[in-house]
Amino acid sequence: MNHPENDSQYTGLTVNSGVQQPPIVNPYLTKRRRKPLPPASELVEGILKGDVTILSRAVTLVESLAPDHYALAQEVIEKCLPHSGNSRRIGITGVPGAGKSTSIDVFGLHVLRDGGKLAVLAIDPSSERTKGSILGDKTRMEKLSVHPGAFIRPSPSAGSLGGVARKTRETIVLCEAAGYNNIFVETVGVGQSETAVHSMVDFFLLIQIAGAGDELQGIKRGIMEMADGIVINKADGDNVGPAQLAQAQYRSALHLFPPTTSGWMPEVLTYSGYYELGIAEVWEMIDRYFNFVQGNGYFEAKRQQQARWWMYETIDEQLRKHFYNNERIKTMLTDCEADVLANRRSSFAAAAQVLNSYFDENNI
Numbered sequence: 285m286n287h288p289e290n291d292s293q294y295t296g297l298t299v300n301s302g303v304q305q306p307p308i309v310n311p312y313l314t315k316r317r318r319k320p321l322p323p324a325s326e327l328v329e330g331i332l333k334g335d336v337t338i339l340s341r342a343v344t345l346v347e348s349l350a351p352d353h354y355a356l357a358q359e360v361i362e363k364c365l366p367h368s369g370n371s372r373r374i375g376i377t378g379v380p381g382a383g384k385s386t387s388i389d390v391f392g393l394h395v396l397r398d399g400g401k402l403a404v405l406a407i408d409p410s411s412e413r414t415k416g417s418i419l420g421d422k423t424r425m426e427k428l429s430v431h432p433g434a435f436i437r438p439s440p441s442a443g444s445l446g447g448v449a450r451k452t453r454e455t456i457v458l459c460e461a462a463g464y465n466n467i468f469v470e471t472v473g474v475g476q477s478e479t480a481v482h483s484m485v486d487f488f489l490l491i492q493i494a495g496a497g498d499e500l501q502g503i504k505r506g507i508m509e510m511a512d513g514i515v516i517n518k519a520d521g522d523n524v525g526p527a528q529l530a531q532a533q534y535r536s537a538l539h540l541f542p543p544t545t546s547g548w549m550p551e552v553l554t555y556s557g558y559y560e561l562g563i564a565e566v567w568e569m570i571d572r573y574f575n576f577v578q579g580n581g582y583f584e585a586k587r588q589q590q591a592r593w594w595m596y597e598t599i600d601e602q603l604r605k606h607f608y609n610n611e612r613i614k615t616m617l618t619d620c621e622a623d624v625l626a627n628r629r630s631s632f633a634a635a636a637q638v639l640n641s642y643f644d645e646n647n648i
């Protein structure tokens with residue numbers, strides 16, 4: 285097409301005709317096929333060699349909800365199991381803003397200072413942030429994310445707490461088989477995820493901050509009771525005094541709790557993640573704990589107890605899934621619910637009817 289500026293009145297200027305703009309969406313992308321998954325043996329071999337790409341693929345497989353991935357994932361986990369267990373599993377919790385990311389970044393570097401490897405996993409069933417936002421998590425831990433010994437993985441995407449936690453538990457097995465001898469599991473510290481984390485770690489660290497009025501307010505007693513160590517972050521500048529006051533309050537509160545099964549007396553320390561003050565002391569406490577529980581046999585006993593807990597937890601989960609996903613049961617439940625609400629039948633009679641029908645169907 286002849287451009288208006290090619291008119292004779294604009295001498296000395298020639299405008300070439302343009303080229304057609306390419307489409308915004310790359311047409312070749314749609315043709316891309318999902319790479320077929322390698323067999324379990326190949327995945328396991330890569331994991332045992334410490335190949336991070338293969339480890340990531342295997343973790344994605346474990347997290348997958350696709351039914352045809354389940355058997356392969358279980359086979360990989362089973363084969364990795366004999367190579368797992370050789371690590372320190374540490375749970376880290378604290379309310380948003382307590383400084384978990386900042387602290388994990390510096391704790392992580394501290395742990396890796398003499399070599400070794402660290403995997404940072406998370407359990408956050410509520411968060412939309414977790415939907416594939418690896419970048420989000422990586423920028424939260426700036427130094428660790430570029431450390432060759434660190435593997436950072438965001439929480440499996442939102443789902444039931446039990447499901448999300450189980451996937452993280454299985455990911456621990458894969459990471460350990462890949463040689464990660466330090467595992468951090470982070471939670472947001474506001475809900476039930478702490479119990480799930482507690483069921484998969486050896487040491488549970490609670491990060492708190494001072495200066496929020498009554499220090500013990502708003503902290504769930506249950507979470508405090510689970511903690512093997514409480515650390516007051518942001519003990520820097522004007523905040524040193526309040527942090528020490530909080531430390532004293534936590535110490536006296538802990539004395540009111542019944543003694544722990546391990547025999548370990550939880551310690552309370554102050555530190556500053558941002559200014560990197562007191563980090564070594566926090567880690568010395570964690571070392572003391574591991575020496576203590578490895579010495580008195582509690583370490584092994586707790587891991588066995590956790591393995592047993594997960595077996596029953598998985599059975600519970602699968603039974604529920606099988607029951608509630610049954611189409612006939614779904615219809616029956618709707619009818620029974622209406623009957624119960626209208627007082628036509630008692631809750632117990634309705635429950636018995638549905639259960640019996642389920643047992644009959646499955647020859648139980």
Ligand code: GDP
Pocket residue numbers: 378379380381382383384385386387517518519520555556557558559
């Ligand atoms: P998270 O939500 O628990 O992961 O907390 P972040 O690590 O994102 O920290 C929340 C805010 O607290 C950020 O603005 C940090 O810079 C700040 N912060 C974290 N650690 C410290 C610390 O030790 N001292 C001070 N003064 N600020 C800190």
